[in-house]
Amino acid sequence: MPVTPQPDRPRLPLEHGGPAYVEIVGSVAELVLNRPDRLNAIDAATLDVIDRAVAFADSQHEIRVLIVRGAGRAFCAGADLGEAGDRVADPAALTAFLRRWHRVFTHLAESPVPSIAAVHGYALAGGFGLLQACDLAVVADDAVLADQHARYGLIPAGGGTQRLPRLVGQRRATWLMLSGEPITPGEARQAGLVNAVCPEAEVLGRAREMAALLASRSPVACAAVKQAIRLGLAAPSLAEGMQIEQRLAVRHMASKDAAIGLAAFVSRTAPQFVGE
Numbered sequence: 001m002p003v004t005p006q007p008d009r010p011r012l013p014l015e016h017g018g019p020a021y022v023e024i025v026g027s028v029a030e031l032v033l034n035r036p037d038r039l040n041a042i043d044a045a046t047l048d049v050i051d052r053a054v055a056f057a058d059s060q061h062e063i064r065v066l067i068v069r070g071a072g073r074a075f076c077a078g079a080d081l082g083e084a085g086d087r088v089a090d091p092a093a094l095t096a097f098l099r100r101w102h103r104v105f106t107h108l109a110e111s112p113v114p115s116i117a118a119v120h121g122y123a124l125a126g127g128f129g130l131l132q133a134c135d136l137a138v139v140a141d142d143a144v145l146a147d148q149h150a151r152y153g154l155i156p157a158g159g160g161t162q163r164l165p166r167l168v169g170q171r172r173a174t175w176l177m178l179s180g181e182p183i184t185p186g187e188a189r190q191a192g193l194v195n196a197v198c199p200e201a202e203v204l205g206r207a208r209e210m211a212a213l214l215a216s217r218s219p220v221a222c223a224a225v226k227q228a229i230r231l232g233l234a235a236p237s238l239a240e241g242m243q244i245e246q247r248l249a250v251r252h253m254a255s256k257d258a259a260i261g262l263a264a265f266v267s268r269t270a271p272q273f274v275g276e
Contacts, residue, residue, distance in 0.1 A: 020049040022056060027064040027215040028208065029057045029113075036072025041080035042126055044097075051104045057113045061275055064215035064222075066111070067207050068134055069118040075143070076127025079158070101126075101158050105133040109163075110230060112223030114214050118207035120200045124148050129156065132163040135226065137193070138207045139185045140200035145193075150180035166233060168193050218257035218273040224248050 023030045031053045033040035042050075057066045070076055079101075087093040108115060108130075117123075117134035125148045131137050139145070147164070149156050156164075156177055165173040168191040176183055185197040198206050214222065228248050232241035252258055256276040264271035 018049060019043065019046040020053065022053045024063070025208070026212075027062055028067060028211045029053070029060075029063045029065070030067045030069060033068075033070040033076055035080075036070075036074070038080060039074040039077035039122055040070040040072065040127070041077045041083075042130075043080040043083040044100075046080075047101060047104050051107060054104075054107050054111050054113075058111055063113060064217075064219050064275075065211040066108075066113050066115045067118055067204075067211055068108075068115060068130065069204060069207070070121070070127075072121075074121035074127070075117070075119040075123040076130050077122050078125030078127045078129075078148070098157050105129065105159050109133045109135075110226075112219070112226065114222050114226065116207045116210055116214075118203050119143050119145075119194075120203050125156070126158045129158040129160045129163065132160065132167060132193075136195050136210065138196045138198065138203050138210065139188060139194045140203050141185050141197050142200060143185050144182055145185065145188055146180065146182035147177050148180045150178055167191075216273075218255075218261065218271075219275040220255045220257045220273075221252065221261075224252045 019035050020031060020033050023032065031050065033042075033046065035041060035043075035046065040046075054066065057063045081088070087097055114136065115134040117131045117137040117139075119131055119137060120140040120143055122144050123131050123139075124144065124146055128145055128147055131139075131145070147156055147160060149160075155161070161177065164176065167173075168176075168188075172183075172191055175181070183191070183193070185194065188194045189197050195210070196206055228245050231244045235241040235244060257271075257273045260273055261271045
């Protein structure tokens with residue numbers, strides 16, 4: 001599927017050489033981690049751009065999907081421990097950094113805009129966590145996916161102990177985090193961690209195809225589904241989750257997109273959603 005970036009919209013940040021930037025392809029924003037010499041390890045500056053990119057996607061009515069990908073030969077190798085410096089030995093500084101990391105990744109996960117991780121090369125530790133924070137994932141068949149903290153006497157602290165069990169189940173997640181062993185792309189797909197596995201050369205194209213499909217759907221409905229899933233998983237019982245779904249469904253039916261969709265169903269035409 002040929003795509004052409006639109007030059008009339010700015011990248012974030014404006015400097016293409018920054019630690020990450022955003023390109024707009026139609027109604028899809030692509031967040032590119034851009035530290036290939038560090039395998040796109042996330043430092044404080046990268047974390048800031050990720051946060052700004054999600055906020056940008058949230059604020060632009062015409063942006064319907066966010067793709068997250070990495071420049072060079074990796075998706076993301078995790079946190080940049082070299083940049084962390086003395087922070088790891090200072091409990092107060094480390095707590096502040098982890099709170100910021102959690103806030104940014106939660107911002108991504110809870111954004112009304114659906115996100116797709118387009119993963120090639122390495123997705124390790126915090127990069128593995130970044131994959132988990134995205135709504136969907138397309139992964140190269142030779143990608144290396146692993147938590148890895150256990151190999152170095154560390155523990156996941158970017159949200160992995162909470163997100164991974166919810167995605168693949170407690171026992172599988174416990175093994176991956178206690179052992180630090182990788183999970184193959186095929187196993188990740190079977191476990192429900194990723195949606196598609198394909199050759200590396202096809203990853204971005206497959207992610208863009210998925211994004212184009214989602215972009216044709218109602219962004220209001222997509223946001224409501226995301227919210228229902230998130231709040232329902234946090235609910236103490238299935239019954240309470242069903243009540244959440246009911247409330248969101250009733251609220252959604254008052255939207256313009258719901259009316260457009262119903263009218264299109266009756267007339268057997270393709271709906272043209274307005275995102276309201």
